[in-house]
Amino acid sequence: MVASVIDGKKIANELHVEIRAKADALAASHGVVPGLAVVLVGEDPASAVYVRNKVKATAECGLKSFEFKLPAETSEAEVLGIVERLNKDPDVHGILVQLPLPKHIDSDKVLGLIDPDKDVDGFHPLNAGRLSVGLPGFVPCTPRGSAILIEKVQPDLSGLHAVVIGRSNIVGKPMAQLLLQKNATVTIAHSRTKDLPAVCRTADILVAAVGRPEMVKADWVKPGAIVIDVGINRITTPEGKGKLVGDVAYAECAEVAGAITPVPGGVGPMTIACLMLNTLDSAYRAAG
């Protein structure tokens, strides 16, 4: 079997067009332009790329962005002060603090201060709780985007087994919650799971979110399975070139899977599209 490729870039671009139409409609009806504030502390190069892509997407979708680029030495109190100001600013419907933050800043403290109704990343404990009990709230963007990709291939997950590799609060846990809501039988696997390849081989839907380059091999994949690769890892090839790869050994797994996301061009663009969706939702809610 050769897997069909799930084109996240194309699906994300289609979402951008829909978001733009809805943002324009909100501006026409209520005079409200959805606004996203992005806070970046320090010079982490990967974070700088992510933030640039997020700001570019806001413009494409007809949203307003407010960028705060702060030096690495910025104090925790200053970051908390900015979040407090953004919480009160009626032009800001979404607040995103790019992670990781420098070590002297307590991320939990910063994320916990964001108004849960502007928490478009869905990282606030209140939104994590809402998701786990099935209440409406912001869903983290990567799992939300991954769920949309899965739905495109397989709308009905009843009776299917989903294995999520990775138990982070940002991806693994919310991904498992979303799959459970869609009636999949869900296993969360992680670094201490016994015989991880054997567990993965039982998956109809396999989501890899571990941050280990090309860890998932072809013999971990059940023939015909849907494979969603959340990883974005920068590696150096034997020829000395830089290259982005996922957590899945793409070429060999594509020979076994039924459908698979590439890296880049799979989950990454969907994460950004869902950030735009969450910001749009927030602005519609604020406009009543």
Ligand code: GUN
């Ligand atoms: N760092 C890596 N991914 C993310 C994300 O989705 N949101 C934020 N805020 N920081 C990140």
